[in-house]
Amino acid sequence: MSELLLSEPxxxxxxxxxxxxxxxxGVAMLVTSEAALFGYLLFAYYYTGASALPGWLLEPxxxxxxxxxxxxxxxxxxxxxxxGEKGVEKGNRTQxxxxxxxxxxxxxxxxxxxxxxxxxxTYGIGENSYASLYxxxxxxxxxHVGVGLIILAALFFWVLDxxxxxxxxxxxxxxxxxxxxxxxVWLFVFTTYYITPYLGFAR
Amino acid sequence: MREAAFRTPEIGDxxxxxxxxxxxxxxTEPGLKGWLGTVDHKQIxxxxxxxxxxxxxxxxxxxxxxxxxxxxxxxxxxxxxQYDQFFSMHGATMIFLYASPILSGFSNYLWPLIxxxxxxxxxxxxxxxxxxxxxxxIFLYSGFLTGxxxxxxxxxxxPYAEKDFNPGINExxxxxxxxxxxxxxxxxxxxxxxxxxxxxxPGMAINRLPILIWGTLTASVANLVVIPAVSLAFxxxxxxxxxxxxxFQTRGGGQPLLWQHLFWLFGHPWVYAIVLPAxxxxxxxxxxxxxxxxxxYAMVALATVSVMILGFGVWVHHMFATGLPGLxxxxxxxxxxxxxxxxxxxxxxxxxxxxxxxxxxxTAFLFFASMILLFVIGGVSGFMTASxxxxxxxxxxYFVVAHIHYVLIGINVFPVIGATYFWFPKxxxxxxxxxxxxxxxxxxxxxxNVAFLPMHLAGLLGMPRRVYTYPAHxxxxxxxxxxxxxxxxxxxGTLLFFVNVWKSWRSGAPAGDNPWGAPSLEWSTTSPPPPxxxxxIPTVASRHPLWEDQLQEGExxxxxxxxxxxxxxxxxxxxxxxxxxxxxxxxxPDDTIAPFLLTVAMMVLFYGMLLKTWWVIGAGAILCLTAxxxxxxxRRELLERAPDDHPESAHV
Numbered sequence: 001m002s003e004l005l006l007s008e009p010x011x012x013x014x015x016x017x018x019x020x021x022x023x024x025x026g027v028a029m030l031v032t033s034e035a036a037l038f039g040y041l042l043f044a045y046y047y048t049g050a051s052a053l054p055g056w057l058l059e060p061x062x063x064x065x066x067x068x069x070x071x072x073x074x075x076x077x078x079x080x081x082x083x084g085e086k087g088v089e090k091g092n093r094t095q096x097x098x099x100x101x102x103x104x105x106x107x108x109x110x111x112x113x114x115x116x117x118x119x120x121x122t123y124g125i126g127e128n129s130y131a132s133l134y135x136x137x138x139x140x141x142x143x144h145v146g147v148g149l150i151i152l153a154a155l156f157f158w159v160l161d162x163x164x165x166x167x168x169x170x171x172x173x174x175x176x177x178x179x180x181x182x183x184x185v186w187l188f189v190f191t192t193y194y195i196t197p198y199l200g201f202a203r
Numbered sequence: 204m205r206e207a208a209f210r211t212p213e214i215g216d217x218x219x220x221x222x223x224x225x226x227x228x229x230x231t232e233p234g235l236k237g238w239l240g241t242v243d244h245k246q247i248x249x250x251x252x253x254x255x256x257x258x259x260x261x262x263x264x265x266x267x268x269x270x271x272x273x274x275x276x277x278x279x280x281x282x283x284x285q286y287d288q289f290f291s292m293h294g295a296t297m298i299f300l301y302a303s304p305i306l307s308g309f310s311n312y313l314w315p316l317i318x319x320x321x322x323x324x325x326x327x328x329x330x331x332x333x334x335x336x337x338x339x340x341i342f343l344y345s346g347f348l349t350g351x352x353x354x355x356x357x358x359x360x361x362p363y364a365e366k367d368f369n370p371g372i373n374e375x376x377x378x379x380x381x382x383x384x385x386x387x388x389x390x391x392x393x394x395x396x397x398x399x400x401x402x403x404x405p406g407m408a409i410n411r412l413p414i415l416i417w418g419t420l421t422a423s424v425a426n427l428v429v430i431p432a433v434s435l436a437f438x439x440x441x442x443x444x445x446x447x448x449x450x451f452q453t454r455g456g457g458q459p460l461l462w463q464h465l466f467w468l469f470g471h472p473w474v475y476a477i478v479l480p481a482x483x484x485x486x487x488x489x490x491x492x493x494x495x496x497x498x499x500y501a502m503v504a505l506a507t508v509s510v511m512i513l514g515f516g517v518w519v520h521h522m523f524a525t526g527l528p529g530l531x532x533x534x535x536x537x538x539x540x541x542x543x544x545x546x547x548x549x550x551x552x553x554x555x556x557x558x559x560x561x562x563x564x565x566t567a568f569l570f571f572a573s574m575i576l577l578f579v580i581g582g583v584s585g586f587m588t589a590s591x592x593x594x595x596x597x598x599x600x601y602f603v604v605a606h607i608h609y610v611l612i613g614i615n616v617f618p619v620i621g622a623t624y625f626w627f628p629k630x631x632x633x634x635x636x637x638x639x640x641x642x643x644x645x646x647x648x649x650x651x652n653v654a655f656l657p658m659h660l661a662g663l664l665g666m667p668r669r670v671y672t673y674p675a676h677x678x679x680x681x682x683x684x685x686x687x688x689x690x691x692x693x694x695x696g697t698l699l700f701f702v703n704v705w706k707s708w709r710s711g712a713p714a715g716d717n718p719w720g721a722p723s724l725e726w727s728t729t730s731p732p733p734p735x736x737x738x739x740i741p742t743v744a745s746r747h748p749l750w751e752d753q754l755q756e757g758e759x760x761x762x763x764x765x766x767x768x769x770x771x772x773x774x775x776x777x778x779x780x781x782x783x784x785x786x787x788x789x790x791x792p793d794d795t796i797a798p799f800l801l802t803v804a805m806m807v808l809f810y811g812m813l814l815k816t817w818w819v820i821g822a823g824a825i826l827c828l829t830a831x832x833x834x835x836x837x838r839r840e841l842l843e844r845a846p847d848d849h850p851e852s853a854h855v
Binding site for chain 1: 206207208209210211212214324325328389392393396397400401405406427428429430431432434435439442446447448449450452455456457458461464465468740742743744751752758759760761762765766767777784785786787788789790828832835837841842843844845846
């Protein structure tokens with residue numbers, strides 16, 4: 001005899017709880033697609049560099065100051081943002097504001113230093129394809145930093161206005177996931193433009 | 204009201220009282236606000252389908268103009284520049300604005316119904332992907348209609364697309380338009396992926412997914428990671444043209460071939476993205492008319508995925524004639540030959556399904572079954588050009604034009620029209636006319652073959668593609684005249700299809716819930732389905748929930764009339780990715796015009812970029828930001844915010 005199969009689950013969470021919910025999946029998808037974008041940008045760099053004539057690399061020995069400290073600052077801001085997320089998780093608003101606000105300030109400093117780096121370059125975007133790749137890759141990254149900063153600012157004011165509780169805080173986790181992505185992808189950009197010339201690529 | 208954080212879902216029967224309550228919760232508001240703000244996947248899906256069919260008609264008219272120009276030697280219906288725009292716009296229209304959106308439309312409409320859910324995972328994102336598609340179509344056509352359409356073929360090779368050779372605004376329209384459209388495709392893909400993994404009915408484990416889901420899911424994973432390649436390529440081209448960068452300019456150490464790599468890194472997976480969902484339609488639709496399950500379900504599902512994985516490694520076969528090293532050519536040639544294996548698995552599964560079944564010759568069956576033949580013809584000509592020496596002979600000839608049309612009409616248009624005959628009753632509650640359907644099928648089938656079989660020969664005789672005319676003594680004249688006649692026969696067939704849709708929508712015979720006796724969940728609800736799809740969340744016990752009594756594969760029966768009611772708001776169920784075990788109850792968003800506003804803001808931004816007018820760009824950016832904040836603002840009703848009286852707000 002046949003029998004009816006009926007799903008009768010016990011207690012289920014209602015809505016997003018903590019960091020789990022569809023919103024987190026959504027940002028994960030966004031990050032995957034954006035990571036692919038940077039993958040293609042770096043592919044363009046390596047492909048062009050591998051087939052370029054000598055002299056293409058305008059900076060055979062890129063200056064690591066202030067780029068390296070700036071990189072460390074950006075990566076550190078990820079941990080500061082995480083500290084802020086933990087603050088929301090524990091219901092500690094002060095910690096949350098320090099963490100999110102701190103990450104925001106570190107992000108702004110990163111952007112200012114990067115702007116200084118751009119203005120200190122002796123060549124413009126049309127100098128050759130190396131220059132074009134450098135400015136567009138770092139520029140697109142900067143656009144992502146900008147979006148991340150807007151997200152951090154929004155989260156800061158929402159936390160200030162007591163929007164979230166330890167249970168209901170999906171926006172915080174999703175927003176900070178994006179900030180982690182912005183920081184991680186910079187490591188790949190930094191390695192490509194500042195480290196690989198020392199390893200001999202396109203020199 | 205304070206929402207409990209955990210709840211045991213109430214189990215109930217499918218009753219009229221429950222239906223009335225759900226209807227009030229899920230119904231789209233009438234009037235303009237509801238029209239602009241709806242997040243109902245069924246309305247969005249139908250909009251996608253209608254828009255894509257209108258676009259198909261536009262692209263078809265362009266094709267007919269092209270065919271008139273080529274009907275005889277030395278004709279001057281179009282100037283060379285106009286011809287360039289017509290064939291480029293025809294390609295861009297069919298490939299980007301029709302072939303993918305039509306499949307998104309069907310998947311949008313069908314997915315939650317097939318999966319036993321109440322909506323997509325991200326209903327607002329779903330509305331957004333439609334509006335952006337529409338916006339991008341308007342953007343591209345506003346260029347074409349003002350004489351600034353793309354004029355370098357749909358794959359837009361540099362250096363001809365660069366400003367030195369192409370000073371007009373045409374290529375800027377095309378570049379920005381495709382970046383804009385890419386946003387729609389990418390967010391749509393993200394939505395499909397999460398929907399497939401998280402919103403299935405309990406019990407619909409991953410080995411019970413209909414093949415359409417496999418097809419669209421696979422295509423969506425590909426789209427999510429390859430769309431950025433083409434968006435980037437067009438962005439870099441736009442930078443080259445407008446800001447003097449050197450990405451593709453040899454004079455600045457740039458690489459023209461980089462364009463081809465970025466384009467085809469996207470382009471070849473894209474070819475599979477616009478056929479795999481359509482092959483899924485055949486894999487699900489054909490067995491219904493053969494009165495038996497698909498032969499080799501697991502093999503077909505795995506073939507779908509492996510075609511895509513291999514599809515990432517074949518892009519260079521579009522570039523065999525560009526002077527790449529021999530090793531590279533061998534590798535990509537080998538990969539392109541191997542990809543025929545999984546494709547053949549699917550073809551033999553279809554043939555075996557017909558062979559072992561009792562075919563019922565409805566119009567939908569004719570379209571699905573003839574697709575197998577067209578797939579083989581298009582596949583064999585593709586297999587031939589996967590061989591490097593053959594490709595060197597045939598590249599940029601009409602042989603390749605014939606190949607792409609057999610593939611795209613055969614594996615996209617034919618399944619889509621079959622799918623319309625198949626699912627139209629579900630969407631409208633009415634049957635399509637079978638008699639007209641047969642006329643429709645035979646005129647399209649004959650027209651297609653008359654138009655495109657001779658093109659193989661024209662290509663073998665050396666006729667190059669993209670030429671606006673040809674001299675009389677080349678021996679191509681008769682073939683071209685036949686092709687033009689075939690194209691018009693095909694157009695008549697398409698017109699019959701539109702007439703049938705129009706007529707049947709108004710006065711077709713009532714369909715009932717399951718007119719074909721089909722096995723999947725969408726046929727267990729009413730035609731057309733109510734706004735909430737299912738009054739109770741079904742529990743699935745097998746791969747063919749509605750065929751369990753006939754097939755007798757096991758003891759367990761799917762529960763379709765009793766299940767979780769989830770009626771305390773616009774609720775649906777999230778399930779685990781592999782086993783589809785219940786995981787979470789989620790609240791769906793109400794109708795909102797935020798996606799529409801964001802699209803309008805993006806149109807302002809893109810027109811600003813096109814005209815390089817900084818204040819318009821600034822205004823567009825600020826509008827985008829505002830619309831995004833309006834959209835993402837945490838809401839209590841979606842449980843994204845602490846409830847009013849949460850204890851933490853008191854202290855700290």
